Amino acid sequence: MTRNLIWILIGGAVIWAGLSADISTDKLSSAAPRLADFLARMFPPDWSVWPEILKGLLETLRIAILGTFFSVILSAGLAVLASEKLFPHLVWRPVRAFLAMIRAIPLIVVAMLMVGSVGLGPLPGILAITFHATGMLAKFYAEAIDNVASAPVAALESAGASRAQQLRWGIWPQMAPVILRDTIFRFELNLRESLVLGIVGAGGIGLYVQTYVRSFQYDKAAAVTLAIVILVLISELVAVIVQRRFS
Amino acid sequence: MTACLSLCGVSHEFEGVTALSDINLSVSQGECIALLGPSGAGKSTLLGLLDRRLKLGFGEAQVLNKSLSKDQRITRKDRSEVGFVFQEFALLDRLSVYQNVMNGRMGHTRRWPSLWGWFETQDHLIVARALADVGLSDFADRRADQLSGGQRQRVAIARCLAQEPRLILADEPVSNLDPSRAEKLLDLITSRAHEDGVTVIFSSHQPQLAQRFADRVIGLRDGKIMFDSPAAQLTQKDVTQLYDGFHPETDLRVVN
Numbered sequence: 001m002t003r004n005l006i007w008i009l010i011g012g013a014v015i016w017a018g019l020s021a022d023i024s025t026d027k028l029s030s031a032a033p034r035l036a037d038f039l040a041r042m043f044p045p046d047w048s049v050w051p052e053i054l055k056g057l058l059e060t061l062r063i064a065i066l067g068t069f070f071s072v073i074l075s076a077g078l079a080v081l082a083s084e085k086l087f088p089h090l091v092w093r094p095v096r097a098f099l100a101m102i103r104a105i106p107l108i109v110v111a112m113l114m115v116g117s118v119g120l121g122p123l124p125g126i127l128a129i130t131f132h133a134t135g136m137l138a139k140f141y142a143e144a145i146d147n148v149a150s151a152p153v154a155a156l157e158s159a160g161a162s163r164a165q166q167l168r169w170g171i172w173p174q175m176a177p178v179i180l181r182d183t184i185f186r187f188e189l190n191l192r193e194s195l196v197l198g199i200v201g202a203g204g205i206g207l208y209v210q211t212y213v214r215s216f217q218y219d220k221a222a223a224v225t226l227a228i229v230i231l232v233l234i235s236e237l238v239a240v241i242v243q244r245r246f247s
Numbered sequence: 248m249t250a251c252l253s254l255c256g257v258s259h260e261f262e263g264v265t266a267l268s269d270i271n272l273s274v275s276q277g278e279c280i281a282l283l284g285p286s287g288a289g290k291s292t293l294l295g296l297l298d299r300r301l302k303l304g305f306g307e308a309q310v311l312n313k314s315l316s317k318d319q320r321i322t323r324k325d326r327s328e329v330g331f332v333f334q335e336f337a338l339l340d341r342l343s344v345y346q347n348v349m350n351g352r353m354g355h356t357r358r359w360p361s362l363w364g365w366f367e368t369q370d371h372l373i374v375a376r377a378l379a380d381v382g383l384s385d386f387a388d389r390r391a392d393q394l395s396g397g398q399r400q401r402v403a404i405a406r407c408l409a410q411e412p413r414l415i416l417a418d419e420p421v422s423n424l425d426p427s428r429a430e431k432l433l434d435l436i437t438s439r440a441h442e443d444g445v446t447v448i449f450s451s452h453q454p455q456l457a458q459r460f461a462d463r464v465i466g467l468r469d470g471k472i473m474f475d476s477p478a479a480q481l482t483q484k485d486v487t488q489l490y491d492g493f494h495p496e497t498d499l500r501v502v503n
Binding site for chain 2: 151152156161162169170173
């Protein structure tokens with residue numbers, strides 16, 4: 001009964017969305033030639049703007065690196081407070097709720113707020129990424145802490161290991177691969193997300209995409225887009241290599 | 248002989264369920280004792296209490312001249328004097344076999360250098376010897392999660408031996424091993440009692456092994472001591488009563 005109701009609700013939602021959205025076949029049929037025209041104007045990409053592209057990419061990379069760095073530091077502290085194992089629920093529940101709230105605010109909104117408060121440039125971008133990424137990373141780190149198996153740590157304690165030794169040889173070896181994986185994953189996300197920061201004036205390559213598209217220089221926009229794709233692919237490759245090494 | 252441990256009226260409960268009830272026990276240094284009893288008899292609880300991982304509920308207890316009462320401070324040295332072989336091995340999967348065994352030395356190593364992985368020559372020698380004793384020298388660099396169940400159990404035993412404790416507590420230390428390997432390792436553990444004066448207490452479900460390797464056999468059931476007798480005097484009747492009837496695997500004649 002409940003299952004049928006769920007299917008009816010899902011079906012109803014799709015139909016409602018379809019009816020209310022402005023979908024007409026005329027628009028779709030004329031889309032193809034327009035798209036073709038758009039793509040034709042993008043090719044061949046104009047690589048003469050490579051100094052700007054490089055500058056933008058490096059700035060984006062810097063924002064992602066620093067944003068990740070600061071969010072790792074903040075997350076390490078918050079994760080301890082958000083750990084079910086280390087703190088009573090009166091502490092970890094509010095901390096987790098706070099982290100969920102942070103995650104719920106879209107990056108672009110945070111970026112606009114930061115631009116409003118500290119002005120244009122990469123600084124608001126770094127602050128926005130730090131704030132946004134901490135919501136996710138602290139939750140992941142807290143889960144890594146909570147998933148540490150207690151028996152090997154108890155074995156170390158039983159052998160006479162100090163608290164520091166238990167941390168180093170019992171807890172850290174279990175957490176390290178998880179933390180590394182989560183941090184790399186978050187860095188990749190930060191890199192992708194920081195590409196759009198430039199659109200609201202928070203630094204990075206996004207600014208150039210915006211500028212070239214608005215001024216109808218699609219061949220230059222194409223060059224920037226390709227450069228972004230290459231950067232993301234490289235970062236993914238590096239992530240895979242690092243994770244394979246440390247799994 | 249000097250006393251290694253004594254328990255007087257010790258009881259323990261887990262959320263209202265009695266795990267141990269009025270246990271009185273005295274063990275001399277260098278004795279080798281087997282704990283027999285069905286699952287849930289209280290063997291692991293008793294061993295956990297002696298290892299100080301469980302807090303003493305009722306009664307009085309002393310281990311190696313130190314009280315187990317709650318307000319007694321436990322030092323690293325106290326802990327390093329009691330070695331424990333865990334039933335589930337409690338190994339660190341991502342660390343090498345060598346480092347897992349080295350973890351048994353933590354109570355002896357200098358604290359801060361050990362955090363950077365700097366251990367003294369003596370520690371390395373002891374770890375190498377422990378690995379050789381359990382036949383795992385060739386596996387030293389292997390990650391613990393790449394070993395079979397039996398090999399992992401041997402690592403857990405090597406870690407305890409490397410600790411060089413005065414009291415070895417072993418929770419079913421040979422349950423995952425084939426009969427010949429089980430005998431070899433029990434022989435290795437109990438020889439520490441006979442040669443180095445280490446006290447050994449191991450739990451087991453195999454009365455034949457208990458009778459063969461221990462000096463004294465204690466039968467636990469429902470948290471109470473059913474019998475406490477020299478191994479040579481253990482009878483089939485004791486065992487049959489302990490395990491609620493005769494079972495082929497608890498047949499003492501298998502060894503006799």
